[in-house]
Amino acid sequence: MHLSERHFKTISKLIEGQVGIKLPAAKRLMVEGRLHKRVRALNYSCLNEYVDNLFHDGQFEDEIAHLIDVVTTNKTDFFREPSHFDFMRDVAVPELLNSRGRADLKIWSSACSTGMEAYTAAMVLDDMNRRGSRFGFRILGTDISNVVLHAARTAIYTTDVLAPVPPDFIRRYFMMSRNRESDQVRVVPELRRLTGFMRMNLMEPSYPVDRDVDMIFCRNVLIYFERETQRKVIERLCTHLRPGGYLMVGHSESMIHSVVPGLKQVQPTIFKV
Ligand SMILES: C[S@@+](CC[C@H](N)C(=O)[O-])C[C@H]1O[C@@H](n2cnc3c(N)ncnc32)[C@H](O)[C@@H]1O
Known part of the structure; x- marks a missing residue:
């Protein structure tokens, strides 16, 4: 029926x-x-x-x-729209560290789905430290859906989603099941400890999140909102960035530039406050 x-x-x-x-x-x-x-x-x-x-x-x-x-549509991937993570590694983090000396970076994945965006950021940042950088970081993931938040917290995935992850990252950041038949992997505790998840609705008039975040990912969710809602969400998110912080939106969401005129556009889908 x-x-x-x-x-x-x-x-x-x-x-x-x-x-x-x-x-x-x-x-x-x-x-x-x-x-x-x-x-x-x-x-x-x-x-x-x-x-x-x-x-x-x-x-x-x-x-x-x-x-x-x-x-809700929860499609996500590890290393989705990878140029954002290249930008984070090559431009944003070096610049934020230069301007502040030793620092603890705060990253917020604001429509995190099952956590792959947050854990991708965690892998890239941890890898930078292994290559000689010296900084701490914390990652927050928020989403409206309880089902995806549960998946994000447990951090257990099937091996088919690992295709975009570089092989050395797979070896370093994922634990394989002891059961050889299993097709499941889990993010290592070292990264899980640095990553927290919380239910949050982007429609709320204010967000219970720190106001000195260095980088916010708000990708592939704005597209579902009306123009006026997009504007309000982006403006609210930006009040949580520290000066010089970055906002990344999805590659089909570069139009927010015309929706929120005050934003400084660094690349089509990367903005700075
Ligand atoms: C398509 S996924 C995008 C996931 C990830 N950002 C990416 O780009 O791979 C969109 C996510 O936005 C979440 N979402 C939708 N409306 C929301 C709202 N009002 N507040 C918070 N999250 C929302 C959905 O639950 C879903 O997990």
Whole structure:
């Protein structure tokens, strides 16, 4: 049984209001497909009954978290859009260290999905230290979805996602399972210790994050937001950067330059405050 137009509209309004993500009519099939499992788990006879009950019996708070998990797109990769990590290693970190001497860098992956962006940054920074740099670093990952945050915290991945990771990084930063049949690997504790994850909605009017962050990744999430939401999110994020800090957006999100005029664009998808 399909979602009626009215019920789909209820869901899309709710999601846009809560997380800023637009769900155009073309997404109806996708939402239906992803919601079926939840509807069965709650013993509803159909999708429309599930939506009717969303607002009943004080279950809204619990259910909205599930609904967000269901509709968010969490695609990510290790070393996704690798030029950002080259820039971090070759330009941003040397420059930040030069301007401040010895330092502890703070990096924030602000729509971190399953943590691959955060752990990629951790590998690159640790590798710099092994090659002679001397700095400490902490990485924060935040996301709206509990499911991806759980995956990020456990840091267990299947081997197929390692394709973009250089072989020496795989040997150094991933533990193989003792079970030879297993196709799972886990990020080493040395990097996990430097990386923390927290649930946070980019739509909130303020973020519970330090205001002296050196580099913020906000990649492949702005594209789902309306222009006005994009502007507000970018402006809020920038208030958490220290002077000279960098903001990286996804390669299809360079348009934010026209949305937030005050930003200094260093490269198409790299900005500086
Ligand atoms: C496509 S993934 C991008 C992951 C990573 N930044 C990358 O580029 O590989 C988008 C992530 O944004 C998260 N997200 C969507 N809306 C959000 C919001 N309002 N607040 C925080 N995270 C959000 C989703 O849960 C999802 O994990």
